[in-house]
Amino acid sequence: DSGVTQTPKHLITATGQRVTLRCSPRSGDLSVYWYQQSLDQGLQFLIQYYNGEERAKGNILERFSAQQFPDLHSELNLSSLELGDSALYFCASSPRLAELQETQYFGPGTRLLVL
Amino acid sequence: DAKTTQPNSMESNEEEPVHLPCNHSTISGTDYIHWYRQLPSQGPEYVIHGLTSNVNNRMASLAIAEDRKSSTLILHRATLRDAAVYYCILSSRGGGADGLTFGKGTHLIIQP
Numbered sequence: 001d002s003g004v005t006q007t008p009k010h011l012i013t014a015t016g017q018r019v020t021l022r023c024s025p026r027s028g029d030l031s032v033y034w035y036q037q038s039l040d041q042g043l044q045f046l047i048q049y050y051n052g053e054e055r056a057k058g059n060i061l062e063r064f065s066a067q068q069f070p071d072l073h074s075e076l077n078l079s080s081l082e083l084g085d086s087a088l089y090f091c092a093s094s095p096r097l098a099e100l101q102e103t104q105y106f107g108p109g110t111r112l113l114v115l
Numbered sequence: 116d117a118k119t120t121q122p123n124s125m126e127s128n129e130e131e132p133v134h135l136p137c138n139h140s141t142i143s144g145t146d147y148i149h150w151y152r153q154l155p156s157q158g159p160e161y162v163i164h165g166l167t168s169n170v171n172n173r174m175a176s177l178a179i180a181e182d183r184k185s186s187t188l189i190l191h192r193a194t195l196r197d198a199a200v201y202y203c204i205l206s207s208r209g210g211g212a213d214g215l216t217f218g219k220g221t222h223l224i225i226q227p
Contacts, residue, residue, distance in 0.1 A: 002158065033214055043159070045214025058214045090158045104215060106158030115154075 003027065004107035006091050012113045018079040021110045025072055027029030031055070032074040033094075033104060034066055038087035048076055050096075081114045088112075123136045124222040129191050135188040135221055137203030142183050146212070147206045149176065150188045152199040159202065159217075162188065199226045 003026035013019055025032050034046040036059075045058035049068035062067075063081075064067050068074045073087060092104040120138040128135045139148065149164040163170055163177045164188075170177040175190040190197055202220040 004116060004158075029199070035214070035217075043215075043217035045152075045216065048214055049147075056214055092158070103161040103164075106160065109158050 002105040004091060004093050004105050004109060006059070006107040008110060010111045011109070013017075013081060014115055015081055015083060015115075017081050018077065018080065019088050019112065021076040021091075021112075022062075022078070023074045023076070023091030023093075025055075025091075025109060026105055029093035029095050029105070031094045031096060032059075032068055034074070034075065034076050035090040035092065035106075036040065036087045037090060037109070038084075039113040043090075046076070056079050060104070072100070083114050086112055086114045119205060119218055121201070121203055121221045123217065124217065124224065126224040127171075128226050129195060130192055133190040133193045133197070133223065135190075135201050135223065136185065137187070138185045139203070139205055140184045142205060143207065145207050148177065148179060148183075148186050149204045149206050150175070150201060151215070151217075152197075152201045152203065153198045153220070154196075157193060162201070164206075193223075193225050195225050195227060198223055 005024045007022045030051045033048045037043045037054050046060040047066050052068050066076045088109045089107045090093040090106050092106045094104045096101040147166050149160040150162040152162050153159045163175050165177045178187045199219040200219050200222050205216050
């Protein structure tokens with residue numbers, strides 16, 4: 001158990017809909033990262049927040065957005081969903097910044113299926 | 116970003132050592148070498164990381180070539196629980212982009 005929790009575990013929705021995925025980092029960790037894992041693209045970094053502020057962006061679509069709240073939990077919002085958005089979404093956390101070469105601790109993931 | 120090259124899959128027997136290679140010929144002086152693994156139906160899990168010197172921890176050892184263009188993750192005594200996809204990742208110190216760039220990794224199969 002990494003100490004990172006994600007809800008829900010599974011999510012089934014229809015094209016065009018909007019969903020919110022939630023992540024609670026390990027106690028005391030300030031950085032939260034979101035990753036998407038699909039069969040064709042593998043594990044891709046989407047976005048990172050550090051202490052409430054956006055820190056880095058990866059291959060995140062404009063239809064996707066995220067935020068980190070004062071209690072440090074984070075939400076990833078996916079809108080206008082398409083079939084291709086079906087994937088596993090992982091959240092990870094680290095104490096401070098990865099550029100300090102700190103370990104990232106991954107949650108169990110949310111499996112999203114868009115029908 | 117500097118790239119890594121790993122074999123698609125490797126097979127080993129339980130209780131034997133496993134050597135997982137990684138080539139990173141374009142590594143820069145500020146790149147750290149990280150290894151993560153992903154067990155079936157789970158999120159990635161940190162294994163080990165290093166810069167220039169060989170590193171040991173309770174999970175594995177990391178042997179880094181003198182020219183740093185390759186490295187080897189060593190599992191000293193594989194168990195069935197070590198069956199996973201192993202990712203070799205380069206991460207730049209102070210690079211500003213903090214997300215990890217995962218490649219396809221090596222699928223490690225452990226035979227009982």
